[in-house]
Amino acid sequence: MHIHRIPRHAPGYTILDNGHVVRKHSLSWAARGLLGYLLSLPDGSREDVRTLAAKSVEGRATVARALRELQEAGHYIRRTHRDPVTGQVRTVVSVHEVPVTGKAVHTVPPLPATPAAGRPGAGPTGAGTREALP
Template sequence: MATAKVSAPASGLRHVRAKHTKNFTILLNQLLQRPGSAVTVGVAGYLLSLPEGTPVSVERLARHFAEGTTRIRRALNELEAEGYLARELVRAADGTVRTCYVVYHRPQAAATDAHVVPAPRTRRPPAKARAPEFPAPSAPPAPAPEPEGEAASERAPAVLVGLRDRDPRLYLSEREVRELAPAVDTWLLRGATPAQITRTLTAGLPQPLTHRPARLLAFRLREFLPPPLPAADPPPVLPAPPPPLRTCTGCHEVMLRSATQTRCRACRGEPWPGGQALRD
């Protein structure tokens, strides 16, 4: 049972102290007395009180506190700038990229003091993982010629803007669409359809998305880039058709092959070479 001890200063703040034996967290006065936003101090104290392995994201923090995601993000950025927090991108065994929050009990502490080991960066097992729409090329290929018809650069923004219809979290800004459009152009020039690109960019997204989706989309557009289209074979050269076979209009007995002559050599008064005329 906690025993309270009251200190009575002449004026100002008074403390009613208690000795805690369980369910408490030790915090630095440097953190608790930092000037600035009270939200930052509250978020830091809450993170330091959570056990390791607790899922953390901006959305989860916004559901816990009364503040919205904008103030929560600002508080996390301040804690990261002051050395109380670090965010690391790690790739899970299924190939998805997730954010790992590392909280430091003392600012600028070594990474080993956090007792957080990032997930190993392992390649997706080919037998169990969801295979990409196209394999990534082993070497940068030569640019393919642009197909006839509608220009690819006009279709790329429509593909990116349409991603929000498949997943509302993939809502891109105008600047992000402009930056990602050249990569989508390359896919279109290599024969990928808008539906194939959409499936590749939206399949197996992490839950939840803790950062802007543009980085994840850029990673998939780069890593799953399809190979260039093979060069078209030239059309075969067909032999010229033989001249038509016709009956001499002079003697009506000799068959000859000619595209211009209608009379045989005898009727024209020319000698017969072997095998050039046929008689019935």
């Protein structure tokens, strides 16, 4: 998870922007509180619905709903990538104090095409044949 804050603040404190976080009336109290908590985490933290719900009195449904709300508002961005070598899918999450404009991209690139077994690859015409020299 990448945390994007406005300026650098003193360590051990979290300073939240009133307009973008604390008094953003388009967000529920649960979403504002969760955003405040996420912004207090160090860069590189790994949190998901399960771990967040385990640290709170709210259940998974409430945490999931608040994360969806933050995602729709542009504060919580999830990008999914597929490793072209292993095919493993990985999700990268970033949390923004100031919302990101536009829709977040949630795409998984397709795996590279593998040649069909038993079919020869395209090669130069006549490859492997002996030609007469002039």
